[in-house]
Amino acid sequence: MGPRGGCRWSETRMKTALLLIPALLALPSAHAQQAAQGWKPSRPVTIVVPYAPGGGTDATARAVARRLSEAWGQPVLVENIGGADGLIGTRRVMDARPDGQTLLLQVPSLLLMKYQSSLKGVNPVARLEPVSALSMSPTAVVVTGKLPIHSLAELAAYCRKPGAACSAGSGENSSKLRARLFADSYGLHDLAIVNYKGTSPIISDLVSGNLTMAFTGLTAALPLHKSGQLRIVATNGDQRAAALPDVPTSTEAGWAHAYSVTWYGLFAPKGTPQRITSALAQAVKESGRFEDVQDAIALAGGEPRFSTPAEFLAQIARDDALLSARAAKYPLD
Incomplete structure (x- = not known):
């Protein structure tokens, strides 16, 4: 009886210990969370x-x-x-x-x-x-409001015209890559990619008509799109931008693999x-x-x-x- 009773007692103790393991394993993460919540900067x-x-x-x-x-x-x-x-x-x-x-x-x-x-x-x-x-x-494909371009297809068609002299403004490195990808995708071998030091001069040249297009974020272009001085003809996400529900994604507009x-x-x-x-x-x-x-x-x-x-x-x-x-x-x- 003794050995059997001892065995039953050991099994019970083992089961109890096994039940405690998840709680014990959770202790370090809970401690880490408490430590994180307790940290605050000590100076500016x-x-x-x-x-x-x-x-x-x-x-x-x-x-x-x-x-x-x-x-x-x-x-x-x-x-x-x-x-x-x-x-x-x-x-x-x-x-x-x-x-x-x-x-x-x-x-x-x-x-x-x-x-x-x-x-x-x-x-x-x-x-x-x-x-x-x-x-x-x-990101967005933005065109000057000085030209009658309202879609990605119209932009590509315009730039293919003889003597069109299309130009794309580029600021940060990722926008340079998008400009080159666009030129490659549409066979625009003569597209002039103009490098700028920031977005503001790009937007200024788009408004004045000195640039045909640019590949930018939405920040600077959105107000001028709403005023009609610029046009955002496509956005490059996997779904339409919440701020621009009427503007198609580049995939919807026919430019595949342009996600950005x-x-x-x-x-x-x-x-x-x-x-x-x-x-x-x-x-x-x-x-x-x-x-x-x-x-x-x-x-x-x-x-x-x-x-x-x-x-x-x-x-x-x-x-x-x-x-x-x-x-x-x-x-x-």
């Missing part, structure tokens, strides 16, 4: 925007910064450090201490820096920690502890509940898309594969 935080003031990245960063400052009880400063296609400001964060006090707001062109020989093959993504996406929006979205994403220096990046992501997500943050994102032509560090890393990996394939086909230098 800087969000570096590596582009000129006034654009969608700048407006979004400032709206989020205001709410983070209120939540943390610390000043959150936005510092615009432009130059070298965004590398100068990006490098500032790459070289910062990994303590959550210095952050970077960037866009997908960050992924293309490693392919530009003039930047000496720098790969910033390898020296940054993804924190969270803030918003996402499709832009995101605004927050990064920290490489080596920033996970508890800090998780806390930052949670704080940023909570800032998105406020109307002023939602309005800033909408004015930039985007939709809120807050994420965890792991989710943002997965998005970066997908976009990196797409952009790498295009950069291999259409070298940037």
